[in-house]
Amino acid sequence: MELPLTKTGIVGLDKLLGGGIPVGWSTILSGEPGAGKTCLSVGFLVRGIEDYDEPGIFCSFNESKKELYLTQLGYGYDLHKLESEKKFILLDFSYGRALGDGQLALQQYRLDLPALTKKLKEAINSIGAKRMVIDPLTIISLLFDDIREIRYNMFRFFDVIRRFGVTSLAVVETKKKDEYNVEEFLAAGIIRLYNERSGAKRQRGIEIIKMRGINHKRGIFPFSITDKGIVVSPDVEMPS
C-alpha cells in the first residue's frame, strides 16, 4: 500500500522528498539562526492553504502574532486575511522571549504539556486544520528538568500530535552543524537547513536527514529565499 503524502508545496522540496511528507507525521525542521526555518514553515502552511485547500495552525513561541503578520506581509503572505477566512490560526505564546526565560513564560500562560496539546487540538478542530507548525519546539524541553524526562515527554507529545492527524513541522534550533537534539532522535523525519559561510559568502543548503517510509534524495541541495519563498534546486548537489 502506498503511503499517503502531504505535498509541502515548497518549490523543489517535494522532489527531494520523493513526493512529500507522510500524512499525519511530525518532521523536525532544524537549523541555525537565520537558516530559513520560519520562512519554510510559513511557506508550508500558506502553500497548503492556497494550493491544497488545507488549513493550518502556527504555534509561535518566538515571534508575536503582530510581529509575524507584519514581517510576513512584507514578503507577500497575508496571514491576517487567511485567518479571517478561517483557514489559518496563529497561537501566540511569544511572551517568553520578552521575559528571556522560557520556563517562566510557559508558567505565565499556565502551559504544561497537556494544556498545550488541548489548545492545539481546539485550534485544529475549529478550522479543520491539516497542517501544523511549532516554532520552535525547543521551548517545550524547558518544561522538563532532565534528559530522560524530556525524552519521555517529547515521545508522548509526538504520539499525541500523530493522533491529531495533522502533518506537522516542529522547528528545532541548533547551534553547531553536526549537533543533534533529543527531539531529532524521536521524530519520524528530519529536514536540516544550512547557511554555510565560505569566505565572505554564505550558501544556503537543505538536507533530508531522515524520513521514515520515504525514498528521499540524500545529500545537501542548494536553496534560495526569493520573493516567492524558498526555492530548492533538487537536481544540483552542493559541493562538499
Ligand SMILES: Nc1ncnc2c1ncn2[C@@H]1O[C@H](COP(=O)(O)OP(=O)(O)O)[C@@H](O)[C@H]1O
Ligand atoms: N516568507 C518569507 N519570504 C521570504 N523571505 C523570508 C520569509 N520569511 C523570512 N524570510 C527571510 O528569510 C531569512 C531567514 O529567516 P528565518 O526564516 O526567520 O530564519 P530562522 O527561522 O531559521 O531563524 C531572513 O533573512 C528573513 O528575512
Ligand SMILES: [Mg+2]
Ligand atoms: Mg525562526
